[in-house]
Amino acid sequence: MSRLPVEGAGDRHSAFAPIVDANTRVLILGSLPGVVSLGAGQYYAHPQIAFWRLVGAAIGTDLDRLGYDARLAMLRAHGIGLWDTVATARRSGSLDAAIRDIDARDLAGLIATLPVLRRVAFNGQKAAAIGARTLPPGFPQVTLPSSSPAHTLNFAAKAAAWAVVGAGLATVPPSRRASRSPILCR
Structure with missing residues (x-):
């Protein structure tokens, strides 16, 4: 399907490669x-984004004090992977609300390569709106409050x-064929 340019929609951006391995849960x-x-060229590089603090709190490790490569190594050591639901899109600025002309990722294809994956966690509503449609039916998922400062929920509530x-790292792996309804955290 060809895409028509959207007037005033900003530059076309491409997302990063996935950060996953065979142990991603x-x-x-x-x-x-x-x-x-x-x-x-880094996931969550803006210092005002709370991503590294939030994940660090979830796994009991201060990721903020580490360099980028060490952060990624720590995620892998804990069975956590990163990717984005958008492969390419047009956007002016950084806000999710400005994303247009989206080419979505093949999440089902990636999930099929991750033998011990237990759950997908969407970082915010926009990621969930795009990605939930491409997950295998019934795959366990959770929508988290966005780590962006644009989402004004306080840090304690986000954490x-x-x-x-x-x-999700400690739970028993569910059957990928099991029917599960998504959990929504606002």
Whole structure:
């Protein structure tokens, strides 16, 4: 299907490769990296995004004090993977609300390569709206409050919701054919 350009929709951006391995048990999915992250070539590079603090709180490790490569190594050591629901899109600025002309990722294809994956955790409503449609039917998922400062929920409330990331690492793997309804944390 060809896409028509959207007037005033901003530059076309491509997201990063997945950070996963055969031991990934929880896959955290964002929407599309922001301008700072794209410029740095790093997931969640903007210092005001609470992502690293939230995941660190969920796994009991201070990820903020680590460099980027060490953060990724710590995620892998805990069975956490990262990716985005958008492969490419147009956007002016960094807000999810400005994402247009979306080419979604093949999440089912990636999930099929992750033998011990237990849960997908969407970082915010936009990621969930795009990604939930492409998950295998009944696959366990949770929608978390966005780690973006644009989502004004306080850190303590976000951290309480994000605790399911750590909890997902210890749970018994569900059958991928089991019917599960999504959990929604607001």
